Amino acid sequence: MIGLALAGVVTFFVLQARNTTWVSGNYIEPHALQKLEQDAAAGDPVAQYGLTLYIENDQKKIDDLIESAAKSGYPPAIITYTDDIMRQDKQSGVRACRMLKDTAKEGYLPAIVVLSECSENGECGRKSNKEALKWAFFARLLLEEKNINKKILYLYDVDKLSLESAKDRAASVERRTRDVLNSNDINQAETAAKALVTKVPKKCRWCVQNDERMKESSK
Numbered sequence: 164m165i166g167l168a169l170a171g172v173v174t175f176f177v178l179q180a181r182n183t184t185w186v187s188g189n190y191i192e193p194h195a196l197q198k199l200e201q202d203a204a205a206g207d208p209v210a211q212y213g214l215t216l217y218i219e220n221d222q223k224k225i226d227d228l229i230e231s232a233a234k235s236g237y238p239p240a241i242i243t244y245t246d247d248i249m250r251q252d253k254q255s256g257v258r259a260c261r262m263l264k265d266t267a268k269e270g271y272l273p274a275i276v277v278l279s280e281c282s283e284n285g286e287c288g289r290k291s292n293k294e295a296l297k298w299a300f301f302a303r304l305l306l307e308e309k310n311i312n313k314k315i316l317y318l319y320d321v322d323k324l325s326l327e328s329a330k331d332r333a334a335s336v337e338r339r340t341r342d343v344l345n346s347n348d349i350n351q352a353e354t355a356a357k358a359l360v361t362k363v364p365k366k367c368r369w370c371v372q373n374d375e376r377m378k379e380s381s382k
Contacts, residue, residue, distance in 0.1 A: 189216045189217055191217055196217055199213055199214050199217070200214060203228065206231075206235070208231065208232035208233075208235035208236070208237035208240060209232070209237060209369075211228040211229075211231050211232040211235075211237075211240070212228065212229065212232040212237055212239060212240045212243075214228055215228050215229060226247070229243050229244050229247075230244055232244075233245070233262065236265070236266070237369065238266050238269070238271045238273070238274065238369060239273075241262050241263065241266050241274065242266075242273050242274060242277060244259075244262070245259035245262055245263055245277065245287070246277070249281060249286045249287050250286060253288075256281075256285075256286055256287045256288050257287070257288045259281070259286075259287045260278070260281070260282075260287035260288040263277055263278045263281075263287065264278065267298065267301070268359065268362065268363070269363065269364060270305060270363040270364070272302060272305065272306070272326075272329050273329060275298050275301055275302045275305070276298075276302055276329045276332050276333050278295075278298040279295050279296075279298035279299040279302060279332075279333055279336040279337075280295070280332065280336055282294040282295040282298060283295035283336055283339065283340060292340040292343055292344055292348075293340075293344060293348045293351065293352050294352075295336050295340050296336070296337060296340040296341065296344060296348075296349065296352040296353075297352040297353075297355045297356050297359075298333075298336075298356070299333045299334070299336040299337035299340065300337065300352055300353050300355075300356035300357075301356040301359050301360065302329070302330070302333035303330075303333060303334070303337065304356055304357060304360045305360055305363065306330065308360055340352075
């Protein structure tokens with residue numbers, strides 16, 4: 164998952180660790196782990212999500228931390244959390260859809276891609292090829308929009324392979340849904356996507372907070 168992969172990147176920037184110990188398959192300094200635990204207990208969603216990398220044999224604690232981080236609106240946690248819940252039942256799928264839409268509208272591409280796919284297959288509420296195409300269009304338009312600050316895309320990647328994968332996934336949805344929709348539905352989906360692009364905020368609140376963390380950790 165894009166979200167889980169990003170957790171490692173976020174944690175790396177948050178901790179800036181050098182002399183490290185081995186914990187649950189990941190390297191971290193003991194004092195850094197303690198700080199991460201303290202921040203997570205204080206309700207910091209970035210710390211909560213990052214801490215899940217260092218917990219052994221306690222899936223409930225991991226799930227609780229991811230849920231808490233997601234409900235605080237932290238985008239990578241939302242991707243992981245909604246992936247877990249959307250296949251449980253119809254009501255969970257609708258709840259996942261609401262969370263994904265809120266995140267997608269901020270310009271977070273992983274959420275946009277997941278929405279395009281789950282709208283097409285009906286995992287996040289009512290199945291709708293027109294809705295799927297709207298989000299697929301939105302993903303493409305957002306990437307093409309040259310005037311948008313790149314940080315809006317969260318540079319969730321740092322990992323360019325994730326970016327390429329997301330682009331390919333959205334393009335696949337666009338191709339499939341174009342084939343089954345009439346021209347009027349296609350035009351409406353594109354118009355709706357263009358309207359979404361104009362409303363993407365010019366500043367990514369989580370990007371700003373992570374920039375501040377990186378500055379603080381480098382002092």
